[in-house]
Amino acid sequence: MNSSRHLTRLAAALAGVAVVSLSLSAQARELSVSTVLSDAFPWGQAAEKWAELVAERSDGELTLRVYPNSQLVNGDQTREFSAMRSGLIDAAVGSTINWSPQVPELNLFSLPFFMADLDAVDAVTGGAAGEMVFDAIESRGVVPLAWGENGFRQLSNSSGPIDEPADLDGLKIRVVGSPLFQDTFTALGANPTQMSWADAKPALTTGAVDGQENPLSVFDVARIDQVGQEYLTLWNYMNDPLVFAVNQQVWDSLSEEERTLLRDAAEEAGAWEIEMTREEEPERLAAIKERGVTVTELDETQHQAFVAATESVHDEWMPRIGSEIVEAARADMQGE
Numbered sequence: 001m002n003s004s005r006h007l008t009r010l011a012a013a014l015a016g017v018a019v020v021s022l023s024l025s026a027q028a029r030e031l032s033v034s035t036v037l038s039d040a041f042p043w044g045q046a047a048e049k050w051a052e053l054v055a056e057r058s059d060g061e062l063t064l065r066v067y068p069n070s071q072l073v074n075g076d077q078t079r080e081f082s083a084m085r086s087g088l089i090d091a092a093v094g095s096t097i098n099w100s101p102q103v104p105e106l107n108l109f110s111l112p113f114f115m116a117d118l119d120a121v122d123a124v125t126g127g128a129a130g131e132m133v134f135d136a137i138e139s140r141g142v143v144p145l146a147w148g149e150n151g152f153r154q155l156s157n158s159s160g161p162i163d164e165p166a167d168l169d170g171l172k173i174r175v176v177g178s179p180l181f182q183d184t185f186t187a188l189g190a191n192p193t194q195m196s197w198a199d200a201k202p203a204l205t206t207g208a209v210d211g212q213e214n215p216l217s218v219f220d221v222a223r224i225d226q227v228g229q230e231y232l233t234l235w236n237y238m239n240d241p242l243v244f245a246v247n248q249q250v251w252d253s254l255s256e257e258e259r260t261l262l263r264d265a266a267e268e269a270g271a272w273e274i275e276m277t278r279e280e281e282p283e284r285l286a287a288i289k290e291r292g293v294t295v296t297e298l299d300e301t302q303h304q305a306f307v308a309a310t311e312s313v314h315d316e317w318m319p320r321i322g323s324e325i326v327e328a329a330r331a332d333m334q335g336e
């Protein structure tokens, strides 16, 4: 072989290397992940954990970039699902409450006093009803992968202890922009006001609203007591699961291997976050009490008064959620 032919071969080989490395870098892919809360909260930590596991296991070929504080939807958390469905957002770790305007079946979790404790929540998310809820999400163009948890939502306010529905009379309560919450707090005699999380803290600070409801982790991390919310009622009226999910077209564009990696990592991050959220609750409650918040717990009779006052919400919402799913959830909770 003469030297010029040799050089041509070398050039061809080098060009080949260049093409291969180019296509490798073209394969490396970043997906956007939306969350409402940042990694100061378990919710944001769940998304970061997911990102960490995916980057590690794909050797950086697939990465997730987390955008907290609903920034991809300009603070309007009830638009997150639509933005993910349309492909503006690739993925999200989102709350069932925020996605319920587009996926009515998700209102299952917001039915007041329907799931009494963590065992009930786990029975539903891990049971037939949980699968039906995931099918409902998938039928609307988003692929659900795993569950996480924001937690049981507790009621706080600035005016006094609440241990019966009458104490809520006329109180202005900030609720998430989901119609079921409007009905629940109206049934309780309160004056609910829908607003995003971004607007909630300023509204509490100025006294534009008297109260709000959120899990202990949110109350604690966001220091809700420092904006005058000195009374907290532990009423466990609903649990707010989180869902890890990906836009359908993005999902379809991934290899089988990448899908498995993404799903497994979501399941692990979700299980990790659920355990952490639950383990931290007693310390969080102790810290909240230490900061001077008056914490009210309900006895059985008081609890029943709230259940009775919100029965109409079940009647109203059961058909919208779908009675099949509600019945499946009941069976899941009874261990059937």
Ligand code: X2X
Pocket: 036, 037, 077, 095, 097, 098, 150, 176, 196, 197, 213, 214, 215, 218, 240
């Ligand atoms: O807005 C809220 O209350 C929050 C942060 O809990 C949700 O996004 C459901």
